[in-house]
Amino acid sequence: MSDPTTVRRRKRSVSSPGAAPWLLLAPFLAVFAFTFVLPIIVAVGNSFTRVTRLGVFGEEGVITEFAWFANYAQALENGNFIASIGRMLLFGVVQVTVMITLSTVLALLLESASARWPGVFRAIYFLPYGIPGVVATILWSFLYVPGLSPIIDVAAWVGWDVDFLGAGSVLWSIANIVTWTYAGYNMLIIVAQLKAIPGEVYEAARVDGAGPLRMAFAIQLPLIRPALVLTVVFSIIGTLQLFAEPQVLATVAPSIDSEYTPNLSAYTTAFAYNDYNVAAAQAVLIALVAFALSFTFLRLTNRSSS
Amino acid sequence: MTTAASTATGAAAGATSTGEVQKLRRTASAGGADHSAGRSPASTILVTGILVLVAIYFLVPVYWVIVAATKTTDDLFATNGFWFADTFALFSNLQQVLTYDNGIFVRWFANSLLYAGVGAVLATYFAAAGGYALSAYRFRGSNLVFGTILGGVLVPGTATALPLFLLFSQLGLANTYWAVLIPSLVSPYGLFLCRIYADASVSPSLLEAARLDGASELRIFHSVGLRVLTPALVTVFLFQLVGIWNNYFLPLVMLSDQRLYPITLGLVNWRSQTDRLPEFYQLTTAGVLLSVIPLAIAMIVLQRFWRGGLTEGSVK
Numbered sequence: 001m002s003d004p005t006t007v008r009r010r011k012r013s014v015s016s017p018g019a020a021p022w023l024l025l026a027p028f029l030a031v032f033a034f035t036f037v038l039p040i041i042v043a044v045g046n047s048f049t050r051v052t053r054l055g056v057f058g059e060e061g062v063i064t065e066f067a068w069f070a071n072y073a074q075a076l077e078n079g080n081f082i083a084s085i086g087r088m089l090l091f092g093v094v095q096v097t098v099m100i101t102l103s104t105v106l107a108l109l110l111e112s113a114s115a116r117w118p119g120v121f122r123a124i125y126f127l128p129y130g131i132p133g134v135v136a137t138i139l140w141s142f143l144y145v146p147g148l149s150p151i152i153d154v155a156a157w158v159g160w161d162v163d164f165l166g167a168g169s170v171l172w173s174i175a176n177i178v179t180w181t182y183a184g185y186n187m188l189i190i191v192a193q194l195k196a197i198p199g200e201v202y203e204a205a206r207v208d209g210a211g212p213l214r215m216a217f218a219i220q221l222p223l224i225r226p227a228l229v230l231t232v233v234f235s236i237i238g239t240l241q242l243f244a245e246p247q248v249l250a251t252v253a254p255s256i257d258s259e260y261t262p263n264l265s266a267y268t269t270a271f272a273y274n275d276y277n278v279a280a281a282q283a284v285l286i287a288l289v290a291f292a293l294s295f296t297f298l299r300l301t302n303r304s305s306s
Numbered sequence: 307m308t309t310a311a312s313t314a315t316g317a318a319a320g321a322t323s324t325g326e327v328q329k330l331r332r333t334a335s336a337g338g339a340d341h342s343a344g345r346s347p348a349s350t351i352l353v354t355g356i357l358v359l360v361a362i363y364f365l366v367p368v369y370w371v372i373v374a375a376t377k378t379t380d381d382l383f384a385t386n387g388f389w390f391a392d393t394f395a396l397f398s399n400l401q402q403v404l405t406y407d408n409g410i411f412v413r414w415f416a417n418s419l420l421y422a423g424v425g426a427v428l429a430t431y432f433a434a435a436g437g438y439a440l441s442a443y444r445f446r447g448s449n450l451v452f453g454t455i456l457g458g459v460l461v462p463g464t465a466t467a468l469p470l471f472l473l474f475s476q477l478g479l480a481n482t483y484w485a486v487l488i489p490s491l492v493s494p495y496g497l498f499l500c501r502i503y504a505d506a507s508v509s510p511s512l513l514e515a516a517r518l519d520g521a522s523e524l525r526i527f528h529s530v531g532l533r534v535l536t537p538a539l540v541t542v543f544l545f546q547l548v549g550i551w552n553n554y555f556l557p558l559v560m561l562s563d564q565r566l567y568p569i570t571l572g573l574v575n576w577r578s579q580t581d582r583l584p585e586f587y588q589l590t591t592a593g594v595l596l597s598v599i600p601l602a603i604a605m606i607v608l609q610r611f612w613r614g615g616l617t618e619g620s621v622k
Contacts, residue, residue, distance in 0.1 A: 020439070020443065020523035020524065021439040021440070021442075021443040021445050021448070022439075022445075023523075023524065024435040024436060024438060024439035024523075024524070024527060025435065025436045025439045025440070025451065027431075027432045027435065027436075028432040028433060028435065028436035028455075028492065028497060029436070029451070031432065031488065031491045031492040032455065032458065032492050032494065034488070035466065035470060035488060035489040035491075035492055036458045036461065036466060036492065036494070037454075038473060039466040039469035039470045039473055040461065040465075040466060040469070042469040042472060042473055043465070043466070043468065043469035046469065046472070102360075106357075106360060109353050109356060109357060110357070112353060114349040114350045114352070114353040114354070115350075115353050115354065115357060116350065116353075116354045116357075117354075121357045121360075121361055123605070123606045124361045124364055124365060125360065125361070125364055126605060126606075127364065127368070127602055127605050127606065128364060129548070129605065130548060130598075130601040130602060130604060130605035131552075131598055131601060131602075132551065132552035132553075132554065132569075132570045133552060133554065134554045134570045134573070134574050135570060135573060135594055135597060135598065136367070138573060138574065138577045138590065138594055139367040139368075139370070139371055139594060140367055141577070142370065142371075142374065142591070143366070143367060143370060147383055148382065148383060148387065149387065150370065150386060150387030150388045151366075153386070153387070154388075180363070180364065180367070184364065212349075237460065241463065241464045241465075243464055243554075243555055244554040244555065248574055248577065251577065251578045251581070252581075263464050263555075266464075266468065267468075267559075270468055271559075276468070276472060279468055280468065280469060283464075283465045283468055283469070284465070286464075286465060287461060287465040290460070291460065294460060
């Protein structure tokens, strides 16, 4: 034990561990650099570059030059792209609020003493999370189409004429799919935080004569705040990325155009118009908006808590 | 039962290591909860009634596809969608799904298993090694590395997919298995979780003891670190597995060869053909049913492992 080499090694690994941490980090960092850092650099680089093709099909060569903010200007001049961001903000305000409220209420109900078979219900609510967003969209698309959907039949029965795919309603039909997929997942995060509240806190509240409602508002909601903030931030990021649901639903809903969401717009610019540079500018703008919104929300919640 | 649960919850608050908390929390959840004051029969009926209504909402699409998969195309449109038709066509539908186009569905399923299985295993291992390294050692640059990776958690996955495609197509990797596999190997969120968990559960004295025994640093990670991190690894693995399995944008951008498709892309392909060719309704509904069953079972069986996961850092 006391031979000098062990002692030296032990000392080294505490103060300066040498190569060990970098060796352990290497595989992660290699893939991270290749699939995160490099693409981001490429995207930012592309977004500031203009490629001009000479000749009708570019057969006389291409000129690549620094374009300053021309691509950004072009992206921002596209009224459909701006409209799609506005649409997602509206979508986010309504859908994220409804979903997080639903998740919170479900979590509180499941954790209350009045709930029967909480394990069964928790499993049922969580199940859709395992169904890929596109498969969930395929499922709901069948339930939205007249002639196929039993829901429309039942609604017609009671004299209610519903159109899930109309220009005014299809946004909320998408919101329904997203809520259906992720509400149970967010609920599970909130349940985990609820379970971490010490029993004495409830004990004390009960001694003070607090009822279930008062308990929820005065104790549980303030204490699960970190989980709520986390789920909201992740939902905001998810909302701006919305792509699969509208893209798949577009096959049955003519009111969903090729620039319905920001991501759909970037995808169309890249693969239908083959304009990768403007598409890169759009991708950067989407990420910036997502960052800005997440940080604003975090800032607001931090301020009101301190 | 309920008293045991509240004692466990109370004890969990006092427990020092996150591992213990985890264990106790699991015991607590197994026993049920006892938090509210009101437990009258009326409130039980009200609460359970609400829970049942919400459960119906979550189950309706799944129930519908089970019914729809048993019908012929004619019955699908002619009969009530919420009940079975007279002809029970489930097995012929399933046979069609499995044999159509030389069993392309089976191939898609295998592709999804490959992408999600291999991707999640390696991503978990890489995240564990990185998270452990950032937690167990103090070294120059560690804060910078951790900060950069944290930034990666917030970068929208779709923002990197387009430039990644450009990069991969220049390297000749687009439209290959690698195009979907390589980006699946990294989970910044998983590394974050492993680091937080390692901070709470890997004790320096344990590592010290291993070092005194003469084990090398890499050996210590594999024999001590991985074992202590196991609960976090399960969570990271499941997150990554579901994330890759559900991914749509990346394979859509990367792949043009149908034989490389994961199941999500394949089913969307079938669904988009239903308008022109009605027999694709049967393929799509039965295909969706087949693809949902294993995941639904996995979700229910593995549900307890998801607990804690995300909020691990904030509750300790």
